[in-house]
Amino acid sequence: MNGTMELYGDLFAELNRMQQGLEQPFWPGGTSSIRAMSRRTFPVINVGNTPDAIEVLALAPGVDPEDLKITVDKGLLVIAGERKDDAPSIDENTAVYAQERFKGAFRRVISLPEDADPTRIDATLRDGMLRVSVARQEASKPRQISIH
Incomplete structure (x- = not known):
């Protein structure tokens, strides 16, 4: 791998780490990468x-x-x-286990x-x-x- 690719690889890794650190308190799990789209x-x-x-x-x-x-x-x-x-209405007899x-x-x-x-x-x-x-x-x- 040439020096330029190593620099960009390290840069993106650091930016990913920083982004995940900022998102963690608000959205546990966050996005997987700055190049990935938000799940929302x-x-x-x-x-x-x-x-x-x-x-x-x-x-x-x-x-x-x-x-x-x-x-x-x-x-x-x-x-x-x-x-x-279009989900069924939720009442006291209904439980939601995942809502993605x-x-x-x-x-x-x-x-x-x-x-x-x-x-x-x-x-x-x-x-x-x-x-x-x-x-x-x-x-x-x-x-x-x-x-x-």
């Missing part, structure tokens, strides 16, 4: 691109389309909504690249997977110039 983040998202569009996939099981709101403003794509609590499923309001903000076209956005929700496709502006697509 919902929905989990993947962002990528193709030559024609920026693609956002959000895993949102249990969220109804009418409980979702997608907006775009000043280069920011916002996915907001609410995941309702997220419920409540959520909001994720994704910064879009400059070549995103905010007028051409398509969104679908199927089987708990929200897919948002933001088209790229035509002028920004690579094209080959012919030489005469």
Whole structure:
């Protein structure tokens, strides 16, 4: 391993240790790494691109389309909504042993690249997977110039 990798490895290890120390009093267990997502983040998202569009996939099981709101403003794509609590009501005869499923309001903000076209956005929700496709502006697509 070269010296640069050792330096960064040590740096990340130290930052992980510091983060876990700060989180421990508030969230026992915390996140496993500064590069890991918080367990309290919902929905989990993947962002990528193709030559024609920026693609956002959000895993949102249990969220109804009418409980979702997608907006775009000043280069920011916002996915907001609410995941309702569908657990049985708790009374004196009911005990909950674990409650890991997220419920409540959520909001994720994704910064879009400059070549995103905010007028051409398509969104679908199927089987708990929200897919948002933001088209790229035509002028920004690579094209080959012919030489005469």
